[in-house]
Amino acid sequence: MITHTDRLDHKAVADLANQLRVDSIRCTNRAGSGHPTSAMSAADLFAVLVGRHLNFDWSNPKAATNDVVILSKGHASSLFYSALKATGSITDEELMSYRSHGSRLQGHPTPDLPWVTVATGSLGQGFPIAVGVALANREFDHARVRVWALCGDGELAEGSMWEAADRAGALGLENITPIFDINRLGQTSPTAHGWEVERYARCFAAFGWEPLVINGHNIAEIDDAFETATRRDRPTAILARTLKGKGIPNIENELGWHGKALTDDMTKRAIAQLSPASEIRIAFSLEFGRPAEPAPLPATVTTVLPRYNIGESIPIRRAMGETLAALGVDPRVVVIDGDVCSSTFTSLFRDKHPERFLQMHIAEQQMVATAAGFATRGYRPVLATFAAFFTRAYDFIRMSALSELSILIVGSHPGVEIGRDGASQMGLEDLAMMRAIRGSTVLYPSDAISMSVLMAEAIEASGIVYVRSTRGAYPVLPSANPEFRIGGSRLFLSSADDRVTLVGAGVTVHECLRASDILAEAAIPARVVDMYSVKPIDTETLLSSLSATSGRLVVAEDHHPQGGLGAAVFETLAPFGAIRECRHLAVRKRPDSGAREQQLDNAEISARHIAAAAREIAEE
């Protein structure tokens, strides 16, 4: 073994590249699956990065002064893991556990490994998130680092890559270096543009980047390009022409070898051909004179939430904005807009904390990617746009959850409640979508007070937290139990005589309360539960209410009937067999451009429909 305590020379880098190749071939062969040919094309690029340019303390992977490496082409995970072995971060034994049950070395990287910043494997996401990391670092971190993203050429077909390139180009991000491994071959066919590397260069140039076109197997060229990129004060993209399967006889540059482990025989031959004379071990951390300053600790801050008086009619979205502005005293809070801040009321945060308000324009995927990047650096990103438009970024939200990042997402203008703008602007799938995210929290406040308190809770919570905001103005409601918390609920109008439980959230809480008035006139006492915490849900209150009302339940929601509040309630109550009779009111008809009241009535989720449904089951 040759242990390097300083930068490798070009010869050693070439040996390292082949060692990474051999280890990639070995561990994928052992696993019987994986993407060795995708590792081969990028091995020289990655060896130059790890051996000569990456400022990274392998023994302290979470150091704020470390460069960031994101494997946008996550399927080349064996390459990354082989580099971890070369740096002494993992053993050969662990490397050989690749893709087995219980191993940290999964098919695609996840932050189970402390050297991994974000989970990848959904192509077209690593680079956009890297842009977010670089922006967070440039704007707010003490220690300046470089963000490296190893990307495939296949993923350049994803619009999200150009969305990111556009943002980064416009922002002049000079602390990010995306490296494109242009091996021209996809899984089933050549990529759209093959080795038209100059075409990619023109695209990057048009978006404000300086492209560097190189031979991705020439160590000196790669080294020069990385050196140039780190010295430039403008966004620079490395476009490397490579061969898929580089170094493996009969497979190099051939179609049909994507995602296939080599046979034992081929593995043996490849090892014989590629193995360096001695094993290479990297035992240095480059510094480039950067001060190892600690990241700033969050200041201890006292947040003064806005006050709202019972009965006061306030747009719930405005309460959201006012609260967010108040929460902004915490210097970790960063708010990201998609050019709708005047609708979502994050404009109130912008007015108070302009330096931590980021305009991503109409680019929801990059909004989430930017938030993800900020979350990796310890900030508390808050995103807000129309609930409907977060459907555009669902894959990014899904992957952020897999990366175990904490992001607060405010979905504004949900449901038919928004009125005249019509169905395209109505979030009617968002509760289903956000509930299905692993580990998510889903909140849906019905008035200014609950919005305010829950936003303060949400911003401290872990994981993906979704707050459903509401367009209209509604009175601040009186509360028997005025304490709002994740997992809680608010119980109204409860008596021992109650014949039916009405469950609502957001706008339907107000409709349920009006329905209970109608029912009271008909001598049918009803209790109303404000299910503001849709996930986790208050099982106890649901059970006790159902028990008190003989299993009679009406759920009303401003959402499609599938997967939303109703599903949340039913999923919870089903195991207990707690429901005897039930009506589920949800948006089953196509909305149009009527006014708010018309929409609620047309959707059959208004007070009179709730009251009628309750009578059906309570009078029997």
Place this chain on the structure above:
Amino acid sequence: MITHTDRLDHKAVADLANQLRVDSIRCTNRAGSGHPTSAMSAADLFAVLVGRHLNFDWSNPKAATNDVVILSKGHASSLFYSALKATGSITDEELMSYRSHGSRLQGHPTPDLPWVTVATGSLGQGFPIAVGVALANREFDHARVRVWALCGDGELAEGSMWEAADRAGALGLENITPIFDINRLGQTSPTAHGWEVERYARCFAAFGWEPLVINGHNIAEIDDAFETATRRDRPTAILARTLKGKGIPNIENELGWHGKALTDDMTKRAIAQLSPASEIRIAFSLEFGRPAEPAPLPATVTTVLPRYNIGESIPIRRAMGETLAALGVDPRVVVIDGDVCSSTFTSLFRDKHPERFLQMHIAEQQMVATAAGFATRGYRPVLATFAAFFTRAYDFIRMSALSELSILIVGSHPGVEIGRDGASQMGLEDLAMMRAIRGSTVLYPSDAISMSVLMAEAIEASGIVYVRSTRGAYPVLPSANPEFRIGGSRLFLSSADDRVTLVGAGVTVHECLRASDILAEAAIPARVVDMYSVKPIDTETLLSSLSATSGRLVVAEDHHPQGGLGAAVFETLAPFGAIRECRHLAVRKRPDSGAREQQLDNAEISARHIAAAAREIAEE
């Protein structure tokens, strides 16, 4: 009124533009909402289009020979509706019903109006869908038409626009003319690039387009550009520098007027200033010598589905591919891939019908947009990629449903069942996501036979149809009721003594069957329901099974616990109070890269867990 029976001259076009402005201002003023300033900037562009270039028979909006106009900037709907009035398609009275309950003239266009091809209003979608329409037309239609897309500059921040530009550029689509209304102002701030029109031009050029930069208020320049675009045999993009609010005093080119109707006073002044001397009526349909050939009728075809024998172990995804290849005898069937056809097995369709197999590369949004475009022309598009990756295109799927398009989406590799590739590749939110789509159908076959029959049903069904495919090989199951249909289910092993109902779908059907064997050994007879039609669901069989088993239910699904099969079952049974006791097994733990059996067991959805859950409730 001046009725034009032939192309308008430039002076008349200018008058028409102002008439469209006046009518936009009038109807938004009447509605008290809308986006008049976004209509003003595009009025000259649209007037030249309608008055001089659009080949459209207004009295026969569904004619196959009509050009296609897609309002990608859907919020400028008042402009489109005002043009409908100018062509005599709607009355002034209907125009004044804009944004009111019951009106076809919604806030954003929907196909409630026969002149509207697809619903828009989620920015960044109209142009990608237009690319799909143009591709369908170029490749398959008899009558060649031109596809015009009026786009905003704000939406150029969406990566989906560049994804579309990249595809269309590479495909050399010459029959599409996107017109970009570059008014430099977004909702809350200037767009990222303002009037850097040359920057946009460089981007389009890099992606293979010929950009034409013009003054969007100069009728002659616009006319020339449209003329050039229609004559060129290469993709041409019109980039028009415009003024937001053009023509309205004090508002023109000012920030802060997005999405606001004018006051009565301002409306009066604007009308006085802008109104042409006489009302202009368009009463011609341009032909440009195109033959009014009818679109080809679908041939009457006899499909011979592949045969599968009971007990035979067949990868379900292969049965999907084999069936799709068989269904390909119908010339309307077009299959769209995202470079994973060897995994989804749509490669079998490609091998048999290469002329109707479209490679969209790794670009899920454009996959759906292309399918939407084909669906508008009467084709039967089928999409297939990993279930997880359709999360990338959720907004496009949502909008396709709003457009009432019929698209068959095959989500392959769902759940932990896929094994070693890890969580990023596992569709664990797809059932929730697809169920929540308005009017969708969700199918999840458990063996080769049910896959085959259900695919044949699915391809004839309306709306968004989602078929969840499965990676592994499973035996073809015997059926008591071997007829598979949308809304049906398959009942196994039913007897009068059954103590518990086990509900599964896809892979968990096999686990439920194995669990019933385990339970039989413990003298607990269980009936197994294969809930292959998740939406619509077979309420009758669920109710009769629950009734027969005293309300005892186990649901097992390879999906997150929220919004999936369990939710579908619970939403259905809740109104009937049919559940007495229940266990819901779903993927609650984070998966890793284990083998299939390890994953199912780790997720606690395998036979032994199902059996244990059933014992808990059946032995009480």
